[in-house]
Amino acid sequence: MSHLLCLSTFCKKMAEKGQIGQTPAMKNSTALIQANGLTKQFVSYKKEAGLKGTLKGFFNRESVVKTAVGQFDFEVQKGEIIGLLGPNGAGKTTLMKMFTGIIVPSAGELKVLGHNPWERSKDFRKKIALVMGQKSQLWWDIPAMDSFLLLQKYYEINDRDFKQRIDMMSELLDVKKLMHIQIRRLSLGERMKLELMASLLHSPEVLFLDEPTIGLDLVAQENIRQFIINYHKQNQCSIIITSHYMADVQALCQRLTLILDGKKGFDGPLTQFEKILGNEKVVSFTFEKAIDPLLPLWKGLDPKWNELNNQVELRIPENELRKISGQIIEQFPVIDFATEKMPIERVMKTLMNNPKLLSEYNA
Amino acid sequence: MMRNYWEIYKKFVSTSTTMAMSFRLPFVLLIVMDLCFYFTSLLTIDFIFNHIQHMGPWNRDQLMFFMAFMLLLDNLHMTFVSESFWELSMMLKTGQFDYVVLRPMNTLFSTFFRFFRPSTMLNFPIAVGVLIHYGLKIGLAPSAWALLPVFVILSFILLIQVEFIITTSMFWVIDGLGINFLRMQFQKLARWPNFVYASMPRRVFTLIFPILVIGSAPVSFLIDQSKWYWPLGLVTSIIVLGFVLSFLWTTGIRRYESASS
Amino acid sequence: MNSIPKWLETIRISISKVMAYRLNFLLQIIGPTLVFFFIKYNLWSSIYQGDRTILISGYTLTAMLAYHTWGLVVELLASGFTAMNLSEDIRLGRISTYLIYPFNFWEFHTASFIGFQITQVFIALVTFGAVALSGLIEVPMFTLLVKGFSYTLFISFLWFVMNYGIGLLAFWLEDTWILKVILMVISSFLSGAILPLDLFPAGLVEVLKWTPFPYLSYYPIKIFMGVEPNYLFAIGVMTGWMALITYCNHLVWKKGMKLYTAAGM
Helix, strand or coil, X not given: CCHHHHHHHHHHHHHHCCCXXXXXXXXXXXXXXXXXXXXXXXXXXXXXXXXXXXXXXXXXXXXXXXXXXXXXXXXXXCCCEEEEECCCCCCHHHHHXXXXXXXXXXEEEEEECCECHHHCCHHHHHHEEEEECCCCCCCCCCEHHHHHHHHHHXXXXXXXXXXXXXXXXXXXXXXXXXXXXXXXXXXXXXXHHHHHHHHHCXXXXXXXXXCCCCCCCHHHHHHHHHHHHHHHHHXXXXXXXXXXXXXXXXXXXXXXXXXXXXXXXXXXXXXXXXXXXXXXXXXEXXXXXXXXXXXXXXXXXXXXXXXXXXXXXXXXXXXXHHHHHHHHHHXXXXXXXXXXXXXXXXXXXXXXXXXXXXXXXXX | CHHHHHHHHHHHHHHHHHHHHCCHHHHHHHHHHHHHHHHHHHHHHHHHHCCCCEECCEEHHHHHHHHXXXXXXXXXXXXXXXXXXXXXXXHHHHCCHHHHHHCCCCHHHHHHCCCCCHHHHCCHHHHHHHHHHHHHHCCCCHHHHHHHHHHHHHHHHXXXXXXXXXXXXXXXXXXXXXXXXXXXXHHHHHCCCHHHCCHHHHHHHHHHCCCCHHHHHHHHHHHCCCCCHHHHHHHXXXXXXXXXXXXXXXXXXXXXXXXXX | CCCHHHHHHHHHHHHHHHHHCHHHHHHHHHHHHHHHHHHHHHHHHHHCCCCCCCCECCECHHHXXXXXXXXXXXXXXXXXXXXXXXXXXXXXXXXXXXXXXXXXXXXXXXXXXXXXXXXXXXXXXXXXXXHHHHCCCCCCCXXXXXXXXXXXXXXXXXXXXXXXXXXXXXHCCCCCHHXXXXXXXXXXXXXXXXXXXXXXXXHHHHHHCCCCHXXXXXXXXXXXXXXXXXXXXXXXXXXXXXXXXXXXXXXXXXXHHHHHHHHXX
């Protein structure tokens, strides 16, 4: 065993005793979720390819400690919808699992609805729900309704509430006919609707959605989003959603938290996030014929050309918008142009390619 | 509280039954599988006793009674818990266990009693019939008949406690399939009376890890009711293992790392 | 001839896989065999009550223990491979990959089997060394040893085609493990792995001669113990069964493929 491993188990033990990672005072005790210095580390073993490596590994394993989430501070107020955004492997799911008490943090402090999630008190578990886009809580071989009835017993929901919620949600989601069909015969989109329903039967105070729209087509994504918006309007529960589809976040969230490599990159309102790159507009032009993309005019405008070189997307500072577009229209055979706000996808991409921008912003 | 668990259990049974019934051939094959197992187990003893008179202190019918007792336990085990062990190893591997952890109820209960096998239950009368048959042959006392069902239940409890404890190691060793095979090895060990084993393993498996108590305790006592220390040992084992299990299980759940999706 | 590298690579990967799941391998394949042996050792010692002079069906305690010790070696060498992957491949629809690869499904699984078998030979040899040193068995002449090992390796192929056949039923059957357990329960009893066939009623043994079962355990054990059977008859019956089962597997595969490609499962 390497020293690192010993260190991490040591940390873990200390954390369980609550001796490290304590920040003196919690800033706001009314917060629904409050995390300070939250950290999770995993230990795994190296495996080398090939027979020789396998033989070596058989007798002597080398361990690797990976920090999935490091020193994460986070706060959520009642009724908020928050988007956790980040590339694959950034630590979003690990965070969600800590919030819901599925895994125990290695260090740091965490309170959700006033509970330590990993103590998993029954009371706590009744107040939360987790939907995972990649896993299913519904039973593959039986209709959703059977799973719902089982969940009714799990959460001790009385018959009247149960019936009323089923009616309300199946109406909203348009799944009345699907509830009596075996899950394995349904499409992914249909299944996802039922997954959502299953998680909301007990009317949780906090809903955790881990990539709820993953793999769905655009229409299905839109349906799910619309449902979440309506449901939130009616029930005012808090929602934490992870996704790598920006459209989810744009449609649903007032606030957004960006995670890169297990650390928080940005935390604030969506509108502010868009402004990180300065006050710029995205303008796209379509030309009658191919244009030389190497002309000096494009420099500094972050041009994105299509393959035929007859269409370009530019980032233009707002104060130069008139001047530059005027020039382009004069010099080239423009047949169409359009301007839009900086799409969040591009903001993300730019940020991921240059994390410096963020630290500048945060400073 | 108890009523709620009973309600949940009824749902477990009904969903398991719905699922089992939708696969008709496996449903029938499971019954055949168990019957093959009962039959060859009894036949093995029968063939051995064609050549000898006694094994340890017991004669043919007494050993047959012991085997019948163990087969009945196996039947209960197959019906009520067996499938859950295999499901657990899968759930840990796929991360599906997340949902078990999320639900507001006792995780030991929802892990191990989730899957019910209706097909094996159909063999229950056969297993009971065989036990009664050999019970009559060895001439059990009326008091022994009265205690028999109690002992079946107590032994079943000890058996599943032992198995739950073994299974808890799945939280440390993610490859749960291997653990399931290990568990089955212990079942096999317990399927012979304690006196078969040499003194060292006998002591270890009676006093430290009491798998031999499961069958040997009740049957030894039922045959000779002066051996009061056997039922006492059985009850003590259940109590001690109960504590060990609840400690290990809580520790295990905290170790759970949840496979990444 | 350019398929040889494919076979070699598959065999190599199969060995790596076995080694990678080392704990699993230990608990699944070796553990059961050892525990089984441990039980039998204790059981028979207790039946003979430690008396080395008693004879049961011609076996002294020493001979009975030697019988079961050889049984351990034979079991490790012949019947470890479970072909579990095979049904999983079918059930999870991974079979499509093989339809695209220039390497057939049966080739892949046979190569996996051979890779597995190589590790088993190694383990069986180590076990043989250990039991030879422990004095539980008399170490036979070299030629007999070679005959015994070759015969047992031959049986491992019979086991393979049987397991392969059951695995293929995954086209129709959700849980092929049930059939596997049935085969295991029946064969371990009828093959003489639990009790030497000499303890069985004579009439039953006569019938069993025409089934594949006794050749799986009783015969190889006897060879190791120096009692050589009529090889021609034994190999003849086994080859017959092997040919029959292989042919059935071929038919089952063809039918399964039709189902698979037609319905997309």
